[in-house]
Amino acid sequence: MGGDNAPASVIDGADIAKAQAPHIEFIFVGDESRVRPLLVQTRHLQNAEILHTDVAVAAGDTASHAVRRGRDSSMWVAIAQVADKKADAVVSAGNTGALMAMSKLQLRTMPGVTRPAIAGFFPTEQKRMCMLDLGANLECDEDNLVQFALMGQAFYHSLVGKENPSVALLNVGSEEQKGHEYLRLAAQELSDKQLGVNYIGFVEGSDLVKGGVDIVVTDGFSGNIALKTAEGVAGLFATLLRRCFKASLPAKLGYLLARGALKNFRTKMDPRRYNGAVFLGLNGIAVKSHGGTDAVGFANAIDVAMNLVGHGFIPDVSSAIEKADRMRAKRKNVNE
Amino acid sequence: MGGDNAPASVIDGADIAKAQAPHIEFIFVGDESRVRPLLVQTRHLQNAEILHTDVAVAAGDTASHAVRRGRDSSMWVAIAQVADKKADAVVSAGNTGALMAMSKLQLRTMPGVTRPAIAGFFPTEQKRMCMLDLGANLECDEDNLVQFALMGQAFYHSLVGKENPSVALLNVGSEEQKGHEYLRLAAQELSDKQLGVNYIGFVEGSDLVKGGVDIVVTDGFSGNIALKTAEGVAGLFATLLRRCFKASLPAKLGYLLARGALKNFRTKMDPRRYNGAVFLGLNGIAVKSHGGTDAVGFANAIDVAMNLVGHGFIPDVSSAIEKADRMRAKRKNVNE
Numbered sequence: 001m002g003g004d005n006a007p008a009s010v011i012d013g014a015d016i017a018k019a020q021a022p023h024i025e026f027i028f029v030g031d032e033s034r035v036r037p038l039l040v041q042t043r044h045l046q047n048a049e050i051l052h053t054d055v056a057v058a059a060g061d062t063a064s065h066a067v068r069r070g071r072d073s074s075m076w077v078a079i080a081q082v083a084d085k086k087a088d089a090v091v092s093a094g095n096t097g098a099l100m101a102m103s104k105l106q107l108r109t110m111p112g113v114t115r116p117a118i119a120g121f122f123p124t125e126q127k128r129m130c131m132l133d134l135g136a137n138l139e140c141d142e143d144n145l146v147q148f149a150l151m152g153q154a155f156y157h158s159l160v161g162k163e164n165p166s167v168a169l170l171n172v173g174s175e176e177q178k179g180h181e182y183l184r185l186a187a188q189e190l191s192d193k194q195l196g197v198n199y200i201g202f203v204e205g206s207d208l209v210k211g212g213v214d215i216v217v218t219d220g221f222s223g224n225i226a227l228k229t230a231e232g233v234a235g236l237f238a239t240l241l242r243r244c245f246k247a248s249l250p251a252k253l254g255y256l257l258a259r260g261a262l263k264n265f266r267t268k269m270d271p272r273r274y275n276g277a278v279f280l281g282l283n284g285i286a287v288k289s290h291g292g293t294d295a296v297g298f299a300n301a302i303d304v305a306m307n308l309v310g311h312g313f314i315p316d317v318s319s320a321i322e323k324a325d326r327m328r329a330k331r332k333n334v335n336e
Numbered sequence: 337m338g339g340d341n342a343p344a345s346v347i348d349g350a351d352i353a354k355a356q357a358p359h360i361e362f363i364f365v366g367d368e369s370r371v372r373p374l375l376v377q378t379r380h381l382q383n384a385e386i387l388h389t390d391v392a393v394a395a396g397d398t399a400s401h402a403v404r405r406g407r408d409s410s411m412w413v414a415i416a417q418v419a420d421k422k423a424d425a426v427v428s429a430g431n432t433g434a435l436m437a438m439s440k441l442q443l444r445t446m447p448g449v450t451r452p453a454i455a456g457f458f459p460t461e462q463k464r465m466c467m468l469d470l471g472a473n474l475e476c477d478e479d480n481l482v483q484f485a486l487m488g489q490a491f492y493h494s495l496v497g498k499e500n501p502s503v504a505l506l507n508v509g510s511e512e513q514k515g516h517e518y519l520r521l522a523a524q525e526l527s528d529k530q531l532g533v534n535y536i537g538f539v540e541g542s543d544l545v546k547g548g549v550d551i552v553v554t555d556g557f558s559g560n561i562a563l564k565t566a567e568g569v570a571g572l573f574a575t576l577l578r579r580c581f582k583a584s585l586p587a588k589l590g591y592l593l594a595r596g597a598l599k600n601f602r603t604k605m606d607p608r609r610y611n612g613a614v615f616l617g618l619n620g621i622a623v624k625s626h627g628g629t630d631a632v633g634f635a636n637a638i639d640v641a642m643n644l645v646g647h648g649f650i651p652d653v654s655s656a657i658e659k660a661d662r663m664r665a666k667r668k669n670v671n672e
Contacts, residue, residue: 172557172561175396205562206568209569209572221508224508232543234573240604240605244601247596258589259590261580262580
């Protein structure tokens with residue numbers, strides 16, 4: 001029931017996903033009187049299961065309010081399906097703060113993980129890049145950032161298949177002496193060869209889209225600012241470009257001629273292709289779709305969830321965290 | 337001597353500025369053997385003054401190193417001209433950290449200002465928007481942010497001419513309960529009607545380019561990340577678009593037809609038009625040009641400096657800060 005176009009975009013997105021991967025079974029949690037008529041109109045989901053509840057978390061609810069009052073809400077019940085092993089993953093376009101808070105309560109944080117984080121993909125010049133944290137933790141220390149790097153690697157590996165993907169820390173400059181103290185400490189720890197992280201150093205905001213690194217680690221405040229700034233600028237460019245192709249008759253003709261090439265460009269930058277942010281560090285898979293996306297975008301978020309289920313993502317995260325913990329204990333022993 | 341294309345882009349930029357505003361007198365500080373031959377080739381600066389020094393701050397120098405070793409450097413000597421009232425403003429495309437450190441030492445922070453900040457302009461859908469701090473202060477508290485808002489208003493007023501321009505705080509959401517504690521405290525203070533700031537609330541990264549606000553206030557870490565991310569995404573769009581118009585013969589023809597309309601678009605988004613970040617809160621005008629800009633961009637940075645000199649910017653900042661101080665003292669008396 002979450003997101004600007006719910007439940008239609010959720011159901012239509014599931015229909016697209018089902019067409020591509022017929023083995024997925026969906027449980028729709030929400031108001032049956034609104035969900036059923038939409039399911040009947042789908043191609044592949046006429047008989048899908050519905051768990052009825054007419055309570056829904058609102059976009060403006062605070063996380064604490066949602067958690068206190070929302071135990072009957074569609075969001076809570078959907079996450080409960082994962083906690084109760086009745087579902088492999090939950091996908092929602094609803095209130096991010098509430099989804100994180102409820103997921104933490106029901107799925108619980110993995111042993112050893114101090115703070116779960118939100119990870120998502122960015123388009124770059126060459127390939128896609130993953131960034132975390134995108135907003136779960138406004139203030140972070142060096143230990144959080146090191147854990148984010150490890151969880152990000154497991155996440156990237158599950159979705160892209162690359163072994164030991166590269167990691168960078170987001171900073172205001174690439175020189176070693178720059179930035180917050182905790183960034184320098186995290187850099188030091190990530191550079192430790194024994195940790196085995198393919199750490200490449202600091203990157204700046206302007207490097208994010210260059211594609212020189214697989215995973216960019218940052219605190220949730222900066223990550224959120226960077227993500228939304230990038231979305232805003234990309235949106236502005238698209239708007240101005242559209243306007244410019246309508247500005248004159250020659251421009252309109254030019255658009256018709258260049259349309260094929262422009263379509264590739266548009267596809268590459270289409271934010272729907274990058275939809276689906278994942279909560280890392282929980283004992284279960286929870287994917288957050290952008291609230292403003294459509295069916296195609298929502299289908300992509302489902303695809304992200306599917307890939308994580310299929311690629312042993314949870315055990316991968318857990319073993320990376322354990323390894324780092326062992327190393328830290330060892331270092332502590334040496335120092336004592 | 338600073339920047340990627342120095343001294344050529346600096347001298348050519350000054351030549352453009354001189355053509356537009358013949359009353360400007362330039363003093364070029366740097367290596368005479370490199371500067372003189374370039375000046376000779378200009379249209380308007382053949383007889384311009386040169387202060388010779390063959391020491392230059394390097395791009396990679398730390399600010400502390402530059403300050404300790406660089407008293408003979410072109411950067412130090414150029415700032416000294418402003419400190420000694422021989423010049424009204426200094427413009428440099430060199431090392432930002434060194435320029436800030438040297439400017440603070442020589443021009444001194446204004447009475448009442450706790451931290452100088454760097455302000456610059458962003459393109460938006462409608463008009464230009466000013467953001468600060470862009471990187472001088474990685475960590476800020478509520479008092480710093482309130483001062484940034486006041487200094488930003490004086491800056492915006494000097495350059496754009498608008499009375500009481502609107503101010504917002506950059507945050508991870510627009511709801512009042514979001515974000516860091518110091519952001520909520522700053523919001524509270526800025527909302528105080530007696531302060532007289534046209535404060536409109538929190539904005540997110542995605543709002544930056546929408547043009548709904550004149551001045552966005554943030555800490556230097558987030559501001560730097562937002563600025564550079566925006567630059568990066570804009571650059572990626574431009575690159576991909578250029579590539580796409582070369583992808584096929586129809587696309588090339590389409591480009592030729594749409595060229596006029598695309599030119600407007602390109603002009604609007606041209607980063608050179610927004611070049612020239614200003615150090616606010618000092619007893620003198622220091623403008624930082626982007627290191628990678630060309631003559632047109634450098635001329636714009638000179639234009640920014642000119643406008644600030646012409647519009648009583650320094651006394652405006654100083655009276656805004658005094659007013660806020662008086663209010664704070666009054667509030668303190670009431671509370672006691």
